[in-house]
Amino acid sequence: MEKEKIMQTILLVIMVLAITLFLYTLINYNALRENVSEKIEKYGYFGVAIISFFLDGFPQFLSADIALIGGGLIGLNIFTTFLIVSSSSALAGMILYGIGYSKGKKVVKLFIGEEKYKKFNSLSKTKGKIAVTLAALSPIPYLPILIGALKIHPYDFLIYGVIMRTMRFALIAYLFHILIS
Secondary structure, eight states, X not given: OHHHHHHHHHHHHHHHHHXXXXXXXXXXXXXXXXXXXXXXXXXXXXXXXXXXXXXXXXXXXXXXHHHHXXXXXXXXXXXXXXXXXXXXXXXXXXHHHHHIIIIIHHHHHHHHHHHHHHXXXXXXXXXXXXXXXXXXXXXXXXXXXXXXXXXXXXXXXXXXXXXXXXXXXXXHHHHHHHHHO
């Protein structure tokens, strides 16, 4: 029983930190966007990779699109930048999906309860592919840890999450190339 209380306390702290990070990002959106652009300019492709990984790996308002567009704006090759952003985003997504798949169920249940988890899990079984696709195609970071916690099949996550997100980055890179050329 004490183990559960410790886990609940840790999860509460993590949730408060995540909400604080989300609110901070929302309030300081422009300053953070400028900071990201500065780091990309300073560190080049390596900066693009690190920023993409963190932007798509942690819940906040910014997306790896900023790294893709920022890299293009400072003169990095847009197609190379696309490959780096896609790879970093995919790596972050797969790592967090794996964590969610193996450990996330307990975390989700602590926040929404057993009853709601069962309903949400049931819904994800019938509408999971659509939900993952919409999340991957949207500009906000999709939450692969939640997708993993709901036990959406790894191949479905790969196809409807990672590949769709990569296609979205490809479209952005292509449109950027057309607009800049």
